[in-house]
Amino acid sequence: xxxxxxxxxxxxxxATVWPAxxxxxxxxxxxxxxxxxxxxxxxxxxxxLESQRERPRR
Amino acid sequence: MPSxxxxxxxxxxFQRIANAIMPWAVLLTVGLIGTGVVWGLxxxxxxxxxxxTVRVMYIHVPAAWMAMACYAVMALLSASFLIWKHQLADxxxxxxxxxxxxxxxVALITGSLxxxxxxxxxxxxxARLTSVLILFFLYLGYMALAAAFDDRERGGRAAAILAxxxxxxxPIIKYSVEWWNTLHQGASVFRMDGPTIDNAMxxxxxxxxxxxxxxxxxxxxxxxxxxxxxxxxxxxxxxxxAGRS
Numbered sequence: 001x002x003x004x005x006x007x008x009x010x011x012x013x014x015a016t017v018w019p020a021x022x023x024x025x026x027x028x029x030x031x032x033x034x035x036x037x038x039x040x041x042x043x044x045x046x047x048x049l050e051s052q053r054e055r056p057r058r
Numbered sequence: 059m060p061s062x063x064x065x066x067x068x069x070x071x072f073q074r075i076a077n078a079i080m081p082w083a084v085l086l087t088v089g090l091i092g093t094g095v096v097w098g099l100x101x102x103x104x105x106x107x108x109x110x111t112v113r114v115m116y117i118h119v120p121a122a123w124m125a126m127a128c129y130a131v132m133a134l135l136s137a138s139f140l141i142w143k144h145q146l147a148d149x150x151x152x153x154x155x156x157x158x159x160x161x162x163x164v165a166l167i168t169g170s171l172x173x174x175x176x177x178x179x180x181x182x183x184x185a186r187l188t189s190v191l192i193l194f195f196l197y198l199g200y201m202a203l204a205a206a207f208d209d210r211e212r213g214g215r216a217a218a219i220l221a222x223x224x225x226x227x228x229p230i231i232k233y234s235v236e237w238w239n240t241l242h243q244g245a246s247v248f249r250m251d252g253p254t255i256d257n258a259m260x261x262x263x264x265x266x267x268x269x270x271x272x273x274x275x276x277x278x279x280x281x282x283x284x285x286x287x288x289x290x291x292x293x294x295x296x297x298x299x300a301g302r303s
Binding site: 049 | 111
């Protein structure tokens with residue numbers, strides 16, 4: 001347990017190290033999630049448009 | 059345009075190449091960033107002056123490298139769009155901007171967190187920090203300009219010109235620590251006389267550095283694919299609207 005605590009304590013600089021890694025994960029992970037979501041949303045939208053095009057309305 | 063670039067610039071070929079690269083880029087991203095971060099946080103030694111705060115370096119420095127590399131890619135794509143008017147170059151440059159903005163934000167925020175215990179302040183208006191802040195605003199300006207016109211082409215051209223002019227900021231960032239007396243330390247990896255940083259710290263930094271490059275490739279491919287779909291949707295919607303009237 002002591003090893004874990006001293007690791008989390010980061011030599012007294014926990015307030016510097018952990019937020020830095022957290023912010024990085026939040027920003028870059030967030031960008032990846034947003035980008036993937038917009039990709040799948042557009043894929044779905046395009047599928048609908050193309051299926052409509054194949055069956056032209058009379 | 060050189061024929062190699064031309065063939066790459068066809069959307070169908072791009073999709074094929076992107077699909078071939080993607081799994082490798084994902085693998086490198088996860089493997090290298092994972093290994094580098096664990097190594098940097100748990101196994102690399104604390105700095106003799108800075109203690110454990112030095113562990114911020116393993117993400118701060120790669121983020122700053124990518125902030126600049128992404129801008130260089132965006133500026134080159136913008137220049138080729140202006141010269142050859144190829145749509146895929148415009149589309150790829152647009153895909154770069156938010157990625158670069160995010161890497162720059164990471165560099166600025168982690169740098170600020172690191173600055174507090176090391177320099178005693180979150181922020182100082184020295185040449186390095188200010189020029190990187192300007193880089194951030196260049197990305198935002200590019201995105202705003204690219205979306206500001208109803209005519210996509212005009213927006214793309216205006217933004218591309220801004221991207222090319224703004225490229226002058228890259229050497230300013232790189233040499234800011236030599237040209238001016240800054241609080242920010244000088245280069246310790248990319249130096250003419252080789253790295254001055256100890257191997258125990260250099261290795262995890264190299265791993266996260268290459269890992270961040272791979273992450274950039276993943277993000278870029280996803281965003282270009284998405285932009286291609288958006289264009290296709292636009293074309294179909296316009297065709298449908300024209301068919302109705």
